[in-house]
Amino acid sequence: MQFNEHKSIYLQIADYMYDQILSGQWPDGQRIPSIRDLAVQMEVNPNTVTRTYTMLQDEGTLQNKRGIGYFTADEARKMVLGKRRADFINYELPAIFNTMRQLGVTPEDLHELFRKQSKE
Amino acid sequence: MQFNEHKSIYLQIADYMYDQILSGQWPDGQRIPSIRDLAVQMEVNPNTVTRTYTMLQDEGTLQNKRGIGYFTADEARKMVLGKRRADFINYELPAIFNTMRQLGVTPEDLHELFRKQSKE
Amino acid sequence: MQFNEHKSIYLQIADYMYDQILSGQWPDGQRIPSIRDLAVQMEVNPNTVTRTYTMLQDEGTLQNKRGIGYFTADEARKMVLGKRRADFINYELPAIFNTMRQLGVTPEDLHELFRKQSKE
Amino acid sequence: MQFNEHKSIYLQIADYMYDQILSGQWPDGQRIPSIRDLAVQMEVNPNTVTRTYTMLQDEGTLQNKRGIGYFTADEARKMVLGKRRADFINYELPAIFNTMRQLGVTPEDLHELFRKQSKE
DNA sequence: GTGGTCTAGACCACC
DNA sequence: GTGGTCTAGACCACA
Structure with missing residues (x-):
């Protein structure tokens, strides 16, 4: 790994x-x-x-x-899902949004990038 | 600080x-x-x-x-912007998208959360 | 040391x-x-x-x-060798040659000095 | 400058x-x-x-x-010439020769590079 | 054991 | 005044 x-x-x-x-x-x-x-x-x-x-x-x-x-x-699965979801929304997302604002990346850009990446 | x-x-x-x-x-x-x-x-x-x-x-x-x-x-500004943007799109975003898929968070959810957070 | x-x-x-x-x-x-x-x-x-x-x-x-x-x-060895060689040839040598010309030291003098030093 | x-x-x-x-x-x-x-x-x-x-x-x-x-x-000219020559031969050259040995640059290589550079 | 970080304090060369 | 370097010593996370 x-x-x-x-x-x-x-x-x-x-x-x-x-x-x-x-x-x-x-x-x-x-x-x-x-x-x-x-x-x-x-x-x-x-x-x-x-x-x-x-x-x-x-x-x-x-x-x-x-x-x-x-x-x-x-x-296990349910626990992990809940825990990670909470972490993601409460801790990671605010930082991500902050970065996006600084860099001028809009949610629309994100949407677009997500679709592009999903195709690969 | x-x-x-x-x-x-x-x-x-x-x-x-x-x-x-x-x-x-x-x-x-x-x-x-x-x-x-x-x-x-x-x-x-x-x-x-x-x-x-x-x-x-x-x-x-x-x-x-x-x-x-x-x-x-x-x-400086141009460099920093370019560097951080590239880092964000190439390294952070794939990991974020991966997490989103695992947790079942859709781009629409994200959009909603973004709007909510912006109001605060 | x-x-x-x-x-x-x-x-x-x-x-x-x-x-x-x-x-x-x-x-x-x-x-x-x-x-x-x-x-x-x-x-x-x-x-x-x-x-x-x-x-x-x-x-x-x-x-x-x-x-x-x-x-x-x-x-490591290959990298160091390449890097130092390039530095030597591109940066140090021109300065050295410049000094030699100013001081009237010819490549022949250098050759002689090199041989002398190698013997010590 | x-x-x-x-x-x-x-x-x-x-x-x-x-x-x-x-x-x-x-x-x-x-x-x-x-x-x-x-x-x-x-x-x-x-x-x-x-x-x-x-x-x-x-x-x-x-x-x-x-x-x-x-x-x-x-x-002035004579003094500078003497002083720099002594410095060059006593302090700089030994270091240069040392580097050359490490990098496998021979006096012949040096001679060649000198000629090449002089033409430019 | 390893490296990573931080502090406090010192001295220096330089502009 | 500025930054650059070095020391001594401490604490921590990690393998």
Whole structure:
């Protein structure tokens, strides 16, 4: 996996996991890859994956069954969706709108760009 | 100035400076506050401001006349606008659109939110 | 390490690093000493080494893996060689030739001096 | 006049003056431009020119007649030639040769480049 | 352990 | 006055 320079790796792994859950590749209540396996796949230190799993467990997105492995929570998809939506609307969007105003990008421009990108 | 927790101060100062240039408060080719002055105004260590100024000089946004001070580049506004616009469209927007699709936020929703926010 | 009076330390450290790369002591893609280690070895403050490393990273000579350390770039030697050669030929040589003409030093004189110096 | 970034202005002015003397444009014992005039011509603070004149006076290249102006010394050309030659051979050349060895530039290459440049 | 950032304070060259 | 550099020391996030 390719990592961004300016965001910590464990957060980028979290993003990846949110993706998996939202896209349905990791259905609710299912077992997910072990820390070791994901670390190998991502070419990353297992400690780093551990940190991500622990964080997601703390916020309730993951469950840990001792000696067996990690599982998505029973309502994982719904939780992630709600949490990310709130984050997006409350924190990211205001910053985005601010940037748009500074750069003179209108919502219409955005609409246009969105359509263009969707075609690709 | 109030600083955000999760972004380094010197980068937030850079954002402030981009604002000043884009909004026309610091016209092209004009002298800008000395490192010491801005440090006092921002309630920050001069070294921190130095770091910002040096970075903006390296990227061509600022010019430096020895013993006199820092100046905005001759085409500072145009450069900043172009650079930030390209960054926004090429790097930030794809990520935003991706998030929107995952969360089921449509461009229409966005438009609505934009209008709502503009009224505040 | 002994430092020259008239050139800043962090630039002299950069010169040292170019040497290491050009001479093959630091092969491409290899880990180099940590900031703290080099600082101890050079009897210099770690911040000073940080400045050098950051500069070389910005210009692409070094790469950084978070929490692990700094590495020479994959084509570090080639890059450094090309860059320094171009600088030498385009910027330093014209000035040198200019001085030689003013002082009446001919290329033959130079050749002679070179041979003499090589023997020492 | 265009100034180099990494060398102080007063030293670059000194270089300019050495040029004038060596090339014979400022013959021995002749009056040279006043500080004020040279400062205007160079678009520089008069203090900066003062510093250069003082330095050259201290080393004997210039003479100052109070209320009249600055003059080149009686043997200015000869002095400058000797001093710069010694500097060149003792300080600059060793560094140049060192760089050449690192970059694999041979004296023959140099000879070739010199001839090429002389034709332009 | 690694690097990244920030502060406080100092000294210097330069304009 | 200006910026440039360096030190000492601290705290933090990260692997």
